[in-house]
Amino acid sequence: MAKKPNKLKARLPRGFVDRSAGDIRATDELLGRIREVYEKYGFDPVETPAFEYTDCLGKFLPDTDRPNAGVFSVQDDDEQWMSLRYDLTAPLARHVSENINDIQLPYRTYRAGWVFRNEKPGPGRFRQFMQFDADTVGAPGVQADAEMCMMMSDTMEALGIARGDYVIRVNNRKVLDGVLEAIGLGGEEDGERRLTVLRAMDKHDKFGSEGVRLLLGDGRKDESGDFTAGANLHPDAIEAILEILDASAIDDLIDYTNDLTFKTAALSKFAINEHFEAGFTELKLISDLVKGAGYMSDRISIDPSVVRGLEYYTGPVYEAELLFDVTNEKGEVVQFGSVGGGGRYDGLVKRFTGRDVPATGFSIGVSRLMTALKNLGKLGTADVVAPVLVTVMDGETAALARYQKMVQDLRAAGIRAEMYQGNWKKFGNQLKYADRRDCPIAIIQGSDERDAGEVQIKDLIEGKRLSEEITDNVTWRESRPAQITAKEDALVDTVRQLLADQAEDRRRAIEGR
RNA sequence: GCAGACGUAGCUCAGUUGGUUAGAGCGUCGGAUUGUGGCUCCGAAGGUCGGUGGUUCGAAUCCACCCGUCUGUACCA
Numbered sequence: 001m002a003k004k005p006n007k008l009k010a011r012l013p014r015g016f017v018d019r020s021a022g023d024i025r026a027t028d029e030l031l032g033r034i035r036e037v038y039e040k041y042g043f044d045p046v047e048t049p050a051f052e053y054t055d056c057l058g059k060f061l062p063d064t065d066r067p068n069a070g071v072f073s074v075q076d077d078d079e080q081w082m083s084l085r086y087d088l089t090a091p092l093a094r095h096v097s098e099n100i101n102d103i104q105l106p107y108r109t110y111r112a113g114w115v116f117r118n119e120k121p122g123p124g125r126f127r128q129f130m131q132f133d134a135d136t137v138g139a140p141g142v143q144a145d146a147e148m149c150m151m152m153s154d155t156m157e158a159l160g161i162a163r164g165d166y167v168i169r170v171n172n173r174k175v176l177d178g179v180l181e182a183i184g185l186g187g188e189e190d191g192e193r194r195l196t197v198l199r200a201m202d203k204h205d206k207f208g209s210e211g212v213r214l215l216l217g218d219g220r221k222d223e224s225g226d227f228t229a230g231a232n233l234h235p236d237a238i239e240a241i242l243e244i245l246d247a248s249a250i251d252d253l254i255d256y257t258n259d260l261t262f263k264t265a266a267l268s269k270f271a272i273n274e275h276f277e278a279g280f281t282e283l284k285l286i287s288d289l290v291k292g293a294g295y296m297s298d299r300i301s302i303d304p305s306v307v308r309g310l311e312y313y314t315g316p317v318y319e320a321e322l323l324f325d326v327t328n329e330k331g332e333v334v335q336f337g338s339v340g341g342g343g344r345y346d347g348l349v350k351r352f353t354g355r356d357v358p359a360t361g362f363s364i365g366v367s368r369l370m371t372a373l374k375n376l377g378k379l380g381t382a383d384v385v386a387p388v389l390v391t392v393m394d395g396e397t398a399a400l401a402r403y404q405k406m407v408q409d410l411r412a413a414g415i416r417a418e419m420y421q422g423n424w425k426k427f428g429n430q431l432k433y434a435d436r437r438d439c440p441i442a443i444i445q446g447s448d449e450r451d452a453g454e455v456q457i458k459d460l461i462e463g464k465r466l467s468e469e470i471t472d473n474v475t476w477r478e479s480r481p482a483q484i485t486a487k488e489d490a491l492v493d494t495v496r497q498l499l500a501d502q503a504e505d506r507r508r509a510i511e512g513r
Numbered sequence: 514g515c516a517g518a519c520g521u522a523g524c525u526c527a528g529u530u531g532g533u534u535a536g537a538g539c540g541u542c543g544g545a546u547u548g549u550g551g552c553u554c555c556g557a558a559g560g561u562c563g564g565u566g567g568u569u570c571g572a573a574u575c576c577a578c579c580c581g582u583c584u585g586u587a588c589c590a
Contacts, residue, residue, distance in 0.1 A: 014581080014582090057590085070590080117589075119588075120514090122583090122584095199588090223516095226516050227586095311590055427549065428547095428548090428550075429550095431549055433550090435551080436550090442549085442550085444549075458550090464551070468551080468552095470552080471551095472553085473546075473551085476549090476550085476551065477548095477550095483549085
């Protein structure tokens, strides 16, 4: 037997997805609502390309065959390495630096875009995803950070997430640095262990206090038997860090009525140092600013356990967390974590310009947020009605022109409409097409109707309901359920009325549920 | 990256201790019905059994390696 020629296998690279009409419409709606908030705060859009020279993106340098795992990189024909952006912050720093003389600082700007990460994909975790960022560049004061927190809060509520269903948690890198210094990890040589401790703290949500205790101590073995080395901290230091993680607000840890002192048992064994105090002062200021503007701790909460962006954040860091349960398609509650975050990055522009250009900003994970909102039913249910289908019973040019005219009249009246573009000779297929496409109405005009100056208008939704009561095909066909005859010049008005009735039925069905 | 589980038609899955031509349901397409969706009936298409190599008279089945999916974990700007 002759082997069949190998057909090309149609396949998508792993970690990438095609987006459906529903996804695109839902995303557009989401982006629109976020944009409205940013615009109201006085931010302007800017867009940068998907590719950047690799060295401009940050820590990855093109000195090996592949610049690094984590980024998608290619070599240009002049042999310079370029990479797909993995966030929107580094490209913004490049844009500002390149145009520093033309940009009026402080520069308030927002942008949405696809970013790419070359890492292991998982459910709800892709190698291409969308972020929507806002940044203020050239603003040194923490009032800029406070504004970012308030804007994140407003954004959550603009998306229909009720107050109490989310919280913006704020911390400061300087506080964490101070704690690390206090427990004896302040030295140059302790960089790696500091990272280990911070990563362990970041796992608190996932593993709980006991898991973190292991990671801060000897290490932890996961359920597959794989072992993660620990930070080997002194037991007093471990307890101190766990006190921080278990606190829900900074007031639980610090007594600042007179002198600044730690309240809790283990932390009290350590001294408050300069870093800690500087960080704490900034946090207190942010707290006072947002409270002054009416944002209480149910919206923006100072929380010393927030760990983010270990590499480049220099001061305040903040993240938006959802507090309601998010379930997956199997109905299981999933660990959702944050849907957005940011912080102050005073060093990024300086890398290019040598000038101190302090900046702060945050990023919303659009794809993640959309998953959560979809499960909450807060988005994407604004259904778009499929087009009215004008069927074709006669392929003669004059007849086709007549059908086209009907379609154009409907469109001119603002009604989505299309003429059947498949093989018109099989009429049954035209209605089958309309049915599967969820068309609300089909228009039929054969020679009989044409001679009488009439059209048949078929309510496909009502017809589908009636079909449940009819069991034999002859009756089904001859009764022509939910079909009315109208004069051709009344086509648009009749369709409009029918669509309005259908919309009313849908509204009632939703209310009745 | 590390550890484990899994991989048979478009989808969900059968397939005996290794034994002839690998099956079912759903879906798709065609017909009954060339001017009416659904139901019903009839028929058809669709498979390198994830890939490669090995053991064997003989492999979907046993072995090795590779690829992919899922779970956990590491990294995550």
